[in-house]
Amino acid sequence: MAIELGIVLDLPAADGDPAALVDLARQAESAGLDLVALRGEAGAEQGLDPWTTAVWLAGRTTRIPIGIAPDLNSPDPGGPGPAYPSVVAKAQQSLEVLAGTRFVTPDAGWVVAPPDAGAEHIRRLADAGAPVVVPARSAEDVRRIAGLVAKENRPAGRSAAVRARRRAGIDYDGVPASLADVAIEPGDPAYRRVTSTYLRGGSPGLVLRPRTSDEVADAVAFARRHRQVPLGLRSGGHGISGRSTNDGGLVIDVGALNGIEVLDAAQRLVRIGPGATWKQVAAALDPYGWALGSGDYGGVGVGGLATAGGIGYLSRRYGLTIDRLRAVELVLADGSRVRTSKQDHADLFWAVRGAGANFGVATAFEFEVSEVRQVGWAQLVLVSTDLEQSLRRYGELTSAAPRDTTVFLVTGRPRQGRSVIQLYAMVDQEDPEVIIERLTPFTELGALAQQQVVRTSYKDVMALAADVGPDGHQGMGEPVSRSAFLPALTGDVARDVTRLLRSGLVYFFELRSMGGAIADTPADETAFAHRTPAFQVTAMGADQSRLNAAWDGLGQHFDGLYLSFDTDLRPQRLGDAFPPRVLSRLRELKRRYDPDNLFRDNFNIDPRLTEEHTR
Template identity: 40%
Template sequence: MGARRPAARARLGAAPEQLLGKIVRVDDPRYESLRSTYTARFRPAAVLLPESTPEVVAALRFARDQGLPLAVRSGGHGLAGNSSNNGGIVVDLSAMNRVEVLDRTSRLVRVEAGARWGTVAQTLAPYGLAISSGDHGNVGVGGLTTGGGVGWLVRHYGLTIDHVRAVELVLADGTTVRADAAHEPDLFWAVRGAGAGLGIVVAFEIEAMELGDIGYAQVVLEADERGDTLRRWSEYLAVAPRELTTVVTPAPYGTGTAAVVTAVVASSDTTLVRSAVAPLLRIGVRLLDQRIQLAPYTALVSAAHLHPNIGQQSVVTTNGLLPTLTADSAAAIMAVAAGLPRSMLQLRSVGGAVNDVPPDATAYAHRHQQALFVASAFPAQQGALLDTAWSPLAPHVDGAYVNFESRPDSASFARAYPGGTGERVLDLRNRYDPEGVFRTGPR
C-alpha cells in the first residue's frame, strides 16, 4: 500500500458503480452520524457503506486506491477508537446486519458482522436461543467477537468465540475466505480473539444456546475497605453454579464504599436462581438492598440500546485478569477504587465454561483466570491518574482482555497475547496482511 499520507481534505477518486450512493463524504447529510465512534470524535475523508461481501471487496479496493489510512467498523463501541480515523477511509459494516437461524436443531446461527447484539438477541428470542455477547445492545458483533466476547452468560456459555464455528472474511488483497476448523485453520484460530489486523470479517456462524427467561438480581452491600467483601465474592464464584455470572461495581457509600452486584442466572428455574444468588447476600459487611426477578435476555441486551455513536463518551480504560482473589489482590482493587474519583469500575466473573477451552485453542489464551477487573476514568485525558491509581494492582494482574483496553501498544499487546500466543498472532498478521492494510497495533 505504500506510505500513508495525512489527508484531512483528501480529494477522493470517482466511486465505482458498486458503491454509488454508498460513499458518504464530508458534505453528505449522513456524515455527522457516521464519522465518529462511541468514545471519540473523528473526521475521516469518507465513510463507505457496503451491503454485501462483493461490495466490501469493492470498498476495500477503493480505499486502497486512495492511499489513505483505513478503519473498519462494526458497531463503533471499541474503546480504542480504531473504527474511525482522521483524513482516512472508514468501511462501515452497519448495513450488513442480517441474523439468520441456519439450523434450529443444531442451534447454528449466521450473524453478519455489522449487526448489533441487541438486534441479535431480539431475533433469536422467538426461537428460544441466545448468544452470550457483551452487556449492551448497541455493541457491534464484529468487534466484540473478534476480541473474545465476555458477556452476561459467560460462566455458563463461555466466550462468544468459543462457539464460533466459521468465519467469512475479506483479506487485504480482496480475496474472500471462509475459515473454519478444516479450512484455513490458522486464520480461524487467530480471528477468534485477535481478529483485528487480519481482514474484514463479514459474517460468523455461531452455535447459540437454549435460553428462555433468566434470573436477574441486584444486590447492594456495604463493602469493607480491606477488600474482604471482594475476596469472599471471588471465593464463592469459584464454586458457584456455572449458570451464575456476576459483575461487582464499587461505588461511594457515605464515607465508605458499597459493592453493587449485578447477578445473572442462565435459567428460569426460580429455585436455582434463588439458591445461586443467596450466598451473595452474605459477603458484605451488611446487606443494603436486594432485588431479584425473572426477565427475558432481551431486557439486558436490548434493541432499545441502539443509538448513533457521535463520540459521546470520552474515556480511558484498562483492565487485568486475575486468578481467585487473595487478600492482597482484593485490597489492591479497593485501593484502585479509592484513587479514581471520576470512574467506572467493574469486577467481572469469568472462569466456568471459559476455562474448559485449552489455552492454545484460540488466540484468547486466558483460560485459568477467574476474574476480570476493568477500570475506566473520565474523560480520556485522565490517563496519568488511571495509571497511578492502577499501580497497586499491577503486580497481581495475570493477563488482559483486548476489548477493554483503550490505549493499545506493545505492552498491552503482550498482556493480551502472552508469549507464544503473541508470536503466532504477529506471524499471522504479517502472513495475511503483509502490507499492513489493516494495521492497528504491533506487527
Template identity: 35%
Template sequence: MPLSTAANAFRLPAGSAGRVITATDSDYDKLRTVMYGGPDRRPASIIRVANAADIATAIAYARDNQLELAIRSGGHSGAGHSTTEGGLVIDVRDLDEIDIDAANRTVWVGAGVTAMELTEALAPHQLIVGFGDAGTVGISGITLGGGVGYLARKHGLSIDSLLAVELVTADGQQLLADAANHPELFWALRGGGGNFGVVTRLKFQLHPLPAFTGGMLVLPATAKTIAGFVAAAKAAPEELSGIANIMPAPPMPFLPAEQHGKMVILAMLAFAGEPDAAEKALAPFRALGTPLADFVKPGPYASMYPPEDPDYHPTAAALNLLVDRIGTPEAETILGYLEESDASLRVCQIRVLGGALGRVAPSATAYAHRKSPIMINVAAFYDGEADKPKKEAWAADFAKALNQGDDGVYVNFVADEGPARVRAAYPGDTWDRLRQVKRAYDPENLFRLNQNIPPA
C-alpha cells in the same frame, strides 16, 4: 493527490446498494460519531457497504491510494480504531441479516448486527449466544477479540461458539474460514482482532436458554463484602456469571439519598437456568449484607442490556488486568484508591471467570489467557484533556497496586496504550503464530487501525 482529495474521490460500483458519505452530507456528523467521547476524527469518506463486493472495492482503493482504513461496526473501540482522520471508514452496519436455523441451533449473522439485535431475534427460539454487557456493541468486533460476557462460565467466550467466518482479505479475496477452510486463519480470527480482514458474516453455535434470571444487585461495599462477593462468584455454579462494579453510589432514584456517594457493589448477576436453581445460586450474594437494591428476577436475557443514550459519549482513563485472587487485603486496596480519587465516576470492575472459558486449551484460539481466574478493569472519568493525565496516572497506580504478576490483558479492553500492551494480550507462542497468519493474509499491514499485530 492529497490524501483527503483521494479519499473523497472514492466511488462504489454502479448498481451498488451501498452509499458513500462525505462531509457535505447532512448525516455525516452522526455517522462518523463513535461510542467513546475521546476521538473526534473526520474521515474523508464513510462507506456504508451493502455486500462483500463493496468492501473489496474499498479495500483496493485504500491500498492503491495509500489511505488509512478503519473498519466500523458498533463503534465501541476504546482506542478509537473505528474511525480515522482523513482516511476511509468501511461501515458494516448495513450488513444486518440474521439467518436462524433453530433445528440445528446455528445462526449466520451479518457483521453489522449488535448484541441486542441478535439476542432479541433468538429469544422466541429460546436460544442464545453470549457476548458482552453492552447491547449496542457490534457482534463482529467483540467476537474477534474473544467476547467475555455474562454466559462465559456456562458457554465460554463468544469465540467458543464461533463456527465460521466470512471475510474479505487485504487482496480482495472473499474467504470462508472455519475448521476445514483456512483453519490457521480461523484460529487467528478467534481472539486476534481485526488484523486479518473485514468480516461480513459469522456463524455461531447456539445454546438453549429456556429460563433465565438476572439483573442488578446493589450491596454496601466493605473489604468484607467485596472479598465475600468474589468468593461467592468463584463457588457459584457455572450457570451463574456476573460483574461487580465497586464504585461510589450514583444518585439513582431507587437508592436511599444517604447512600449517594458511598461505596457500593453495583453487581449485574446472570443465571442461565430455572428460577428455583437461580434462587439457590443467588442466596450467598444476597447474604453478604442487606441489599440496597435488588432487581434480580426471572425475565428475558435481553434485560441484562441496560438502555443506552446514543448521545452519551464518556471519556475515561481505564486499564485492564488479570489476577489470581481478591481477598480482604486486595479489597482494602480497591476501596482506598476509589476513596482517594476526585473523579466524578470511578470504578473497579471485577469479573470472576473460569468454568467453560477455562476448560478450553490456551493454544486452541488466539485468546490464550484461559487460566486467569479474575479480570479487573479500573477506570476514572476525566473532564477535558487537561484532566486526562491525572486520571491516567491514578489508573496506572491503581492497576500496579493490584498486579499479582500476571501481565496479560484482554485485548477488547485495551485502549490506545502502545505496542507492549498489545503484546501482553498474546503471550508466548500465540504472538509468533499470529504474526505468521498476518504475514500470510495482510503482509503490507493494510489493516493496522486495530490492536495491531505486525506481519512476521
C-alpha cells in the same frame, strides 16, 4: 464545465429592511441558484451581524447554502479581524450545528463578480473552480443572475461548498462506483450521523458503508490506495480499545451487513452479520428457545465483540462468544473473500477468534447457539463500609458459584467511607427457588439498598440497552480505560484495589467473573488464550497516564489483559493481550495475510516488528 452560481447580499445598515434579505434569499432558492453569500463588516458597530443573519436566513429557507464573507467590505483585508473573535468563533460553530452543510465555511471561497457581469464574464471567473456570486439588490437582479447560466451547465453532485470540506490524502473522485451512493464525506447531510461512536467523537474524511461482501472488498481495495490516512473498521460502534472512528481517515462501516438467519435448526447453526447488535441477535433467537452468550450490553455490535472474545453473563455456562463460532467469513487485505473454519483456512479461523481486527473485515459469522429458556436476572445495589472485605468476599463467592451463576461487580470511588456496589447477576436456571438460593449469599457484601430479581429471557436482559437513535451515535470523548485478567481475587488484590479506588483516579471499576466453561476450550485453540483467569477487571479514569501509573503498580496481581477494554497504546499491551507463543504465531500469520499492515487499528500486530518490541 459546471458553473456554481449565486448571489451576494450586502447586509443592510441599522435602518435597512431585513425582510428584503429573506425575500431575496428565497427567490434565489426558488430560482435554483447555488449560494447566498452575505457580506458585511464583522464587528461593525452598526447594522446586522452577519452570523446572526445567516442563522435567520437558514431558518427561513430550506435548501440553499449560505456563506459569510465578513471582511469583504473591509478596505484592508489584512487589517484587524472581528472585534470579538471568540464570539465570532462560537457563532460559526453554532451555525455549523444549526445549518449543517448548508453553511458554507469562509475558507470554501467564492468569487464575487461585478453587478453587471454577463454570461461570458461569469464563465471566465468560474474557471478558477469556485462558485461565482453576483451582487443582488432586487428580485429583478436575482432573475437576471439566474438566467446567466443555462440549467444544464449547473452542477450535479457535490457542490464546491461540500467539496471544500474534503480532507487531504483521500481520492474522493476515485471512490468505486459500487460505493458511490453509500460514501459519506464531511460536507454531506448524513455526515454527522456517522462521525461518532458510542464513546468517541471523530471527524473521518470518508465513511464507506458497504452493503455486501463484494462491496466490502471494493472498500478494502480503496483503503489499500490510502495507506497514508487512518483506517477504521466499524460494526456496532461500541469500540473502547478499537478506534472505529478517526480524524481525517477512512472508515469502513459494515453496519448494513446485519442479517440474522438460521442455517440449520437441528444443529442450532445461525449466520449473523457483523452489523447486527447483540440485542437484535437475542431477539431473533428467542422464539426458538435459543440464546448466544454475548456481552452485558445489547447495544454492542457483533463484529467487534465476535472478533475479540465476548465475556458475558453466559460465558461461565457456554464459553466465550468466540467459542460458539463455527465459521467466519472475511475480506482479507488483498481483497480476497475467505470462509474460515476448522476445515478451511484453519490458521485464520484460529487468529480471528481473538485478534480478528488485525486480519480482515469480518462479513459474517456462523455460530452454534445454545438452548436457553428463562433465566434469573438480578440487579442489586449494596452499600459497603468495608470495601476491601466486600471485594474479598465477592471473590470467594463467585469462585465457589456453579457455572450457571455469573455475577459482575461494579463500584467506584468510596465516598465518606462508603462504597456503592452494584451487582449484575444472571442465573441460567428457570426455578425461582434455585435462582434465589444462588443469589442470596451475595447480599452479604453490604447493606442491601435496592434489589430487583426477575425471571425473564436473555432477550429481555439484552433489550435493556438503549437503541441508537436516527442521528447515530453521539459519543464525544476519548475513553480512558485499563483492563487485566486476575488469576484470583486474593486479600492482597482486595487491599490494593481498595487503595486505588480511594485515590479517586478510577470512576468505574468492574470485576467480571470468568471461569467455568471458558476454560473448557484449550488455550491453543483460539488466539484468545487467557482461559484460566478467575476475573476480568476494568478500570476507567479521566487521565490515561495517571491511570497507567496506578494500574502498572498493580501489575504483580495480573496475568494478561482483554484487549476490548484497554485503551493504553504502549506496545507492551500487545504482549499482555497475547502470550509470547500466541503473539509470534499471530505475527507470522500477519506477515502472510496482511504483509503491508493494512489493518493496523486496535492492538496492531505490526508484521515488520519482532516480539522484542512488546516486552
